[in-house]
Amino acid sequence: MEIKVELTKNPKAKPASENLAFGNIFSDHMFIMDYEEGKGWHNARIVPYGSISYEPAVMVFHYGQAVFEGLKAYKTGNEIVLFRPDENFKRLNNSCDALCIPRIDEAFALEALRKLINIDRDWVPDAPGTSLYIRPFIIATEPHIGVHPSSTYHFIIITGPVGAYYKEGLNPVKIYVESHYVRAVKGGLGESKASANYAASLKAQQMAAKKGYTQVLWLDGVERKYVEEVGTMNVFFVIGDEVVTPALNGSILPGITRKSCIELLRSWGVKVSERRISIQEIYDAADKGLLKEAFGTGTAAVISPIGELCWNDKKLTLGDGKIGELSQKLYDNITGIQYKKLPDPFNWVVKV
Amino acid sequence: MEIKVELTKNPKAKPASENLAFGNIFSDHMFIMDYEEGKGWHNARIVPYGSISYEPAVMVFHYGQAVFEGLKAYKTGNEIVLFRPDENFKRLNNSCDALCIPRIDEAFALEALRKLINIDRDWVPDAPGTSLYIRPFIIATEPHIGVHPSSTYHFIIITGPVGAYYKEGLNPVKIYVESHYVRAVKGGLGESKASANYAASLKAQQMAAKKGYTQVLWLDGVERKYVEEVGTMNVFFVIGDEVVTPALNGSILPGITRKSCIELLRSWGVKVSERRISIQEIYDAADKGLLKEAFGTGTAAVISPIGELCWNDKKLTLGDGKIGELSQKLYDNITGIQYKKLPDPFNWVVKV
Numbered sequence: 272m273e274i275k276v277e278l279t280k281n282p283k284a285k286p287a288s289e290n291l292a293f294g295n296i297f298s299d300h301m302f303i304m305d306y307e308e309g310k311g312w313h314n315a316r317i318v319p320y321g322s323i324s325y326e327p328a329v330m331v332f333h334y335g336q337a338v339f340e341g342l343k344a345y346k347t348g349n350e351i352v353l354f355r356p357d358e359n360f361k362r363l364n365n366s367c368d369a370l371c372i373p374r375i376d377e378a379f380a381l382e383a384l385r386k387l388i389n390i391d392r393d394w395v396p397d398a399p400g401t402s403l404y405i406r407p408f409i410i411a412t413e414p415h416i417g418v419h420p421s422s423t424y425h426f427i428i429i430t431g432p433v434g435a436y437y438k439e440g441l442n443p444v445k446i447y448v449e450s451h452y453v454r455a456v457k458g459g460l461g462e463s464k465a466s467a468n469y470a471a472s473l474k475a476q477q478m479a480a481k482k483g484y485t486q487v488l489w490l491d492g493v494e495r496k497y498v499e500e501v502g503t504m505n506v507f508f509v510i511g512d513e514v515v516t517p518a519l520n521g522s523i524l525p526g527i528t529r530k531s532c533i534e535l536l537r538s539w540g541v542k543v544s545e546r547r548i549s550i551q552e553i554y555d556a557a558d559k560g561l562l563k564e565a566f567g568t569g570t571a572a573v574i575s576p577i578g579e580l581c582w583n584d585k586k587l588t589l590g591d592g593k594i595g596e597l598s599q600k601l602y603d604n605i606t607g608i609q610y611k612k613l614p615d616p617f618n619w620v621v622k623v
Numbered sequence: 624m625e626i627k628v629e630l631t632k633n634p635k636a637k638p639a640s641e642n643l644a645f646g647n648i649f650s651d652h653m654f655i656m657d658y659e660e661g662k663g664w665h666n667a668r669i670v671p672y673g674s675i676s677y678e679p680a681v682m683v684f685h686y687g688q689a690v691f692e693g694l695k696a697y698k699t700g701n702e703i704v705l706f707r708p709d710e711n712f713k714r715l716n717n718s719c720d721a722l723c724i725p726r727i728d729e730a731f732a733l734e735a736l737r738k739l740i741n742i743d744r745d746w747v748p749d750a751p752g753t754s755l756y757i758r759p760f761i762i763a764t765e766p767h768i769g770v771h772p773s774s775t776y777h778f779i780i781i782t783g784p785v786g787a788y789y790k791e792g793l794n795p796v797k798i799y800v801e802s803h804y805v806r807a808v809k810g811g812l813g814e815s816k817a818s819a820n821y822a823a824s825l826k827a828q829q830m831a832a833k834k835g836y837t838q839v840l841w842l843d844g845v846e847r848k849y850v851e852e853v854g855t856m857n858v859f860f861v862i863g864d865e866v867v868t869p870a871l872n873g874s875i876l877p878g879i880t881r882k883s884c885i886e887l888l889r890s891w892g893v894k895v896s897e898r899r900i901s902i903q904e905i906y907d908a909a910d911k912g913l914l915k916e917a918f919g920t921g922t923a924a925v926i927s928p929i930g931e932l933c934w935n936d937k938k939l940t941l942g943d944g945k946i947g948e949l950s951q952k953l954y955d956n957i958t959g960i961q962y963k964k965l966p967d968p969f970n971w972v973v974k975v
Contacts, residue, residue: 294768297680324674327653327779332762335687335818336825371825406768410684416646416758418821418855427679451810456844458805460823466687467819469770471812473723477772492808493845503770
């Protein structure tokens, strides 16, 4: 499929690379493609970033039929690279399946993304730790009241230069273990990157913030015992000489940073278990002096060390306010590969 | 707050009242109000129905922060009336609370709705069984990538003339008892009218349709034993001389038609139990010849009789293809009150 290009006549001023926040600045262009029943995906185009007109009856406003992805482009010398973008488009299609959204052509989506980044290559920042955040998403655009899959969609990719996701940076964050609210349950949308999951996370996050916590640790929705995710990240615990992360059980997002951490750790000879792990086991391990580290993993923050857990008013402190050894090593290696400062033994990095 | 009015210069042709579908035609005008942090809800206005420009980064597209309501206006002689609209705006605010959306002023919202309907009063159809469907909804409009409650919102009301929601009308529908997919679980958004819940229902609905069923009957997400809702409706069973409906347990939508049915039934001296009811109990009651009727309740369909259940390949037929006696009586009484053909002992009907 041809990708039509309309360049902006009013390029925006680019922000200084040093003081970037996250998610509030968007590059000059965006990619859009339309879907219509019977016609399939068509009309692929790169156009100036800007508002789009939608009827107030479009189904995404009413029935939440929306999925997205998040990945980053990194500047390294004169090169711009992506980290495992094929995994993102594969997951996007899995999310589509779960929400009755028509699949996209993954290879074509990557081609479109490359073309978009090349056009906006000056928007990729180069200060340490910065990157171009990429947000592919699909929304239901049929103007219809009545619950059924939409007959029309938009697939859009927007991008923007970003700094660190968490203000805390690599400083350990305080996490509230959530016993009341549930993010997702098996049989629901938890393993999809559906907008619905994030809607379900807002209230718990707000309540935790009021208590002074940065994120919540989600427990399973059935027994309220087993660890699922932390905020919008996957979660890992270092217990003795074992690294433990919850198994993908149907309600947990299959994170690409999660997968990369597991693969890296195993390549280093570290024992990694993907299994069910109860919050009680974490606390017991801490009591016995076996809980060495805990951290979240995600595209936005890469590695986010956990410095404190609070579960039913029982506080558990980890790591004396500093990032753990393994957390730091994972962070250094993943970002090292992403910025091409380290060898890339798994061929994760793809040139734009 | 003043409501500014801009009338359309291009009124649309109104459809014939006799052949209306559901949800595909919109009246000439819509109500909109903006929210901004620090400023509150402001800029209330009635404008021609039409598209609105949104940046692709608006949070509703990514994080599903959206809630809605559904109610109807009925033409009766020269009068137009609403059915319990205060309940809808109360529930809208409850949904807002659950999704960290700022509350609206319920009395003002009703005033705005009245004004909107008066302007579009010729859009209220008058053929038997038709009505003006009303869709108030709130969406997050801050253009920001990053999960947190939006700082800006739109509260919008759109309306449109509708016929019957289900093509089957009052003919009994075939329902697939869903053992795999889960709509909602306690601690999640199930009791809110959040777009997220409907996103979570699409796949199950699609799979059921492929098997020849009109809707699914949702079971609880924890034990997969207890009945929750049917499709987008609440559900009732007549077992012996008792009418049973699942209690509002945190994952069930508190339907206004549900509430009205309970109140009507009790006023007739019928025993109504709001309690936990397992799907096994339904099948056991049928085996013993005690299951007399089953029906869904909702604004769109009012009463939707259930003619067949299918649970793990076990089929259960009800009512010989006809609507049950109590289902018919409820339908006749509720629609009778709505169209002012019967006395309104509870003062449910409100003049526009």
